[in-house]
Amino acid sequence: MSSRERILARVRAAVAGAPDPEIPRGYRGPGALPADGVVDLFAERVRDYRAVVRVLPESEAAEQVARSLAERRAGRVVVPGGFPRALLTAPDVQWVTDDPPLTAAALDAVDGVVTTCAVAVAETGTIVLDAGPGQGRRALTLVPDYHLCLVRAGQIAPGVPDALARLDPVRPQTWISGPSATSDIELNRVEGVHGPRTLEVLILT
């Protein structure tokens, strides 16, 4: 008998006659949280993680991207395929594309990455990337030390259940809540380990 058959047989023998509970879903599921105020709540919660957060009208997005990159002195910046070209007006920035795919070493040599996102979660201050247009493959937002992420107000879901309902499980996802961090030394939170040490979020209203 293969291990597969043995494990399955053991499982069946073990659970025979066990009770089969109903799953109570009395918690606040999809649609239960109010949609008003999500922009402010999201901004506050992302700031709690010590990320840089700016709320601005969508019409000023290009200017702000240029300003943020200039402040950061980011000269070479990765832009994933499908990112809105109209927002790439920064004069002194060399835009690096991922076509053909950049090596890990090449990614390590750029100053930052600018992306959009798939969904955001207000209650937890989370942005979710799913490798869709403007987001790129997962490594693009991992290796560079600075991640500038654009979130449109309409993409912000009130809670975790709402966000999951909007996402396609088959797409590779990265849920990002603040810059990379660790609590491994005396359980003190320290921002900045292996992922980007600076996360900047522009919320476009």
Place this chain on the structure above:
Amino acid sequence: MSRTFLGMPGAAPRSGDEGFPERAARALRDSQLRFNLRKATRTIRARRAGVVAELPDWAELRRAGKEIKDHTLRHLDTYLIQLEEAVTKAGGHVHWAADAAEANRIVAGIVKATGETEVVKVKSMATQEIGLNEALLAEGVTAYETDLAELIVQLGDDWPSHILVPAIHRNRSEIREIFTRRMAEWGRPAPEDLPDDPPALAEAARLHLRERFLSTKVAISGANFAVAETGTLVVLESEGNGRMCLTLPETLITVLGIEKLVPTWRDLEVFLQLLPRSSTGERMNPYTSTWTGATEGQEFHLVLLDNGRTGVLADEVGRQALRCIRCSACLNVCPVYERVGGHAYGSVYPGPIGAILTPQLRGMGSELDRSLPYASSLCGACYEVCPVAIDIPSVLVELRAKGRHHLAERTGMAAAGWVLERSGRLARMQRLGGRLRKLAPGRLPGPLGGWTDTRDLPPIPEESFRDWWNRTDGGRR
């Protein structure tokens, strides 16, 4: 039942001859350890309490988490097959491992087929449990731990003492010392004059591992959840070392305990709220990765691990331990854990959950495993904070009843049973006791002395209540 190997990495004493009390007594003498643990557990308790109180529906989430897990376990055969189909359809390879040796053999085989001799690892309880690093080393493959706390443990030839923060027993100056002394042997040395503040230590770890992340071709991970319906694997982490390992290498091997399944994608809405708040005390952990099968050109292998879990599943009371999502909230609130730390438990699973999981997975053959169900005052704090409502005190009591008891205890209980069986016997013994009360010692003799070491022996009254009642007609005469 065959004994399940629940490995303990490093040079730690693995002998089961020494029980929990002896190990605990030794740990209690280490005042630095007690100081480190008190500081860390207090910090994390306060943080958890704060973010749990924020959610008005915490009790409902906890109930749902419990029942989703129970439902999954009840139909585990169906969900395992469903997961296997979904992962295979998405281009992944699924392997089944009945025990630790088989899992290690499978993983070593996959690594060797790639021709690589180095792998990077994401922190994983399952691979610690099966002693994977040691097994790989025996096959000529070096496994590099990349989680900061695991790195501290690996560099220090130490062993983990906490589920979430394996180096919780180390303070900043001890960590600085380990980095300075050992990093050079494992790769890039620590910066000169490394200070002991946490940001500098984290920076040293970043530099030490950076090149390795960018160049290593094979990674090994565990997973927090696996969605049967879609074949999606889920890893929650903080530092980005997980993302590095899951994303950059050409081959990814994930070792998954068979109890980690959830039926549907939607079920994550419960666990992505319960787990971060219970474990690190955050609204959400910095990074969560989800992937389905072979992703972005990567080769993906999933190893489904039993290693004693189906034995636990067969126990009506004990099976609830398989609901565990490894948050470690029970460790952080446990008065026993806070004082003795994780090493006293002699298993990769320390604390209250370890005290019920280890003896069930390993069996109660050794002195250590028989003593673990007693590593608790049964205060119930662990049950209260458990996000999937594992009634740890009840399982502890159940396991205590199962273990073989000391001859003196068995004899005493048999004698008491005989006396209490008939009221006449009890009355005669009580009168005898009353007459001999002057001779009663303050401390019990021989092996019974352990009981009176920490308790006063109650004085024997001159007459029993029943005799008094009969003599005075309830106080009227």
